[in-house]
Amino acid sequence: VLSKVARSPCFQKEDSQSEPSGERTKVAARFSRDCRSQTAGCWLQGASAAQEGDRARKFTDKHEWVSVENGIGTVGISDFAQEALGDVVYCSLPEVGTKLSKHDEFGALESVKAASELYSPLSGEVTEINAALADNPGLVNKSCYQDGWLIKMTVANPAELDELMTEDAYEKYIKSIED
């Protein structure tokens, strides 16, 4: 989702002006959008699958993550990416059934400031999209590894997973681009 990292060497987190997260949810909910959701599946099941797959989460150099369970990959963006994007107000996601090749652009996340394209970590077919994001796009910021997942897809070529970074490798990668 981020193909060029903005350098902000002097950024310091400072909570002096933060509001309770409830307010943030309310604000994000104003942006009611249709994410072209066609899913009839139970995405709650998808959420717990993501939790079980934590150990197996792999990352792309564009800051997407994928976690595979029972042949289905759950895709989202990393904490680093959601932080850099800012408040997500709209998610453009593909229709169920869309066939993706690795690196294909499959959608975009909009903040007030700009839109950032999403790139598929794997080749496969979209089986589900996260319906919750239509009314609550801020989930991508609040819970990027759990409730803020974006799509689920089949894994056409499991070998592609080996080309992705482990969580440790990704942490190192982030440090190297931040310096």
Next chain:
Amino acid sequence: MLRAGCRAALPRRPLGSAARRGAGGAGAGEEGLKQTPLDALHRARGGRMVPFAGWTLPLHYGQGHLQSHLHTRRHCSLFDVSHMLQTLVYGRDRVRFMESLVVGDIAELKPGQGTLTLLTNEKGGITDDLIVTNTSEDHLYVVSNAACADKDLAILRDRAAQLQATGSDVHVEVSDNALLALQGPSMARVLQAGLSDDLAKLSFMNSVTTTVFGVPGCRVTRCGYTGEDGVEISVPAARAVELAEQFLGVPDVWLAGLAARDSLRLEAGLCLYGNDIDETVTPAEAGLMWTLGRSTSTSSLGQAEKQSVPSGYKGTSQASPTLTHLCPAGKRRRVAMDFPGAAVIMAQVKEKPRRRRVGLTSVGPAIRPHMAILGPEGRPVGTVTSGCPSPCLGKNIAMGYVEAAHSRTGTKLTVEVRKKQHPAVITKMPFVPTHYYMAK
């Protein structure tokens, strides 16, 4: 390219321009970027710093863009706008000097009164938009865009030298002051606590020099870039942090950065130089002919112009106080045609511009700069120049230029967003009602 979060909307200035601020003012930061007097304060309070027009400035703070934007409309935000160019023009011939460069009626400004005006070029294009104030002291006070600072200063200095060579009395000086903008419905209450002047008597676009929270020599101008009631305070650099901290000591006041500044001004229907207006656009195309004074013409151009003029700028049916102060009362400059590019501009007025600046609204993915605007036959009829999701409205807003034939309010067009076409409708601006203050 990371287009989210960390890059501001305006083109960046090349590095290497000599720092204009003197001692006690801005220093040099990373990569040669200039720092405002509030640099350390921004960083200490969680400012996410980005390069902008040759300066390092905060994009937003810990609470994020959305919260900051909404807080400004509900309460009060403090912006550091010290990067803007502040110049003082002295001399007996300062008004004639200024009018030789801008379209506005500077001579009619009462003491303390300012106006938004335009520097134009010989082709009738807009060189910059700026505020010129006739101070009740011996000078004009001019605030112009940071991105145009080098360009503007060269123009001002060259013209001053020309006039001086023929015996005129005019002198241009750059101010070292910091510039703080305090904007929002709570501004008046917050600021009044630090003023002995009665803020109720200070109308939109008027200016006084006074002491603010114990800091003397501050110029307070009731104006801004958000559409809310607000002030911009020009404060001696050495005491800028002190003054900022006075404001921030009030719980109602939050710091706000470039991100909120851009979404607020777009909701207010205000142009951003470099996006919505530039050297290739005339005031006629941009719907800014009101800067030349009121037209008494009843031509259809006047009607179309009203549609594209931010309704806060001219007398309108809006319930809240209107901005007739902003528009020069007469048409002296239109008639005299004594500003750069006058022949081109007035010819366009007569024949009607072929393209017009319009507002657009849509739902779905946001409309962003450079996206194509398509007409009823699916043919491109224009381009987007600014756009974002509106935090207040919950839909997308944008500005762009379209062929005159398709520029009426209510026209349904489509915009191409990442290769898909989405419906958009031409909408009157401001998108969100403005709240400029008029003294009774």
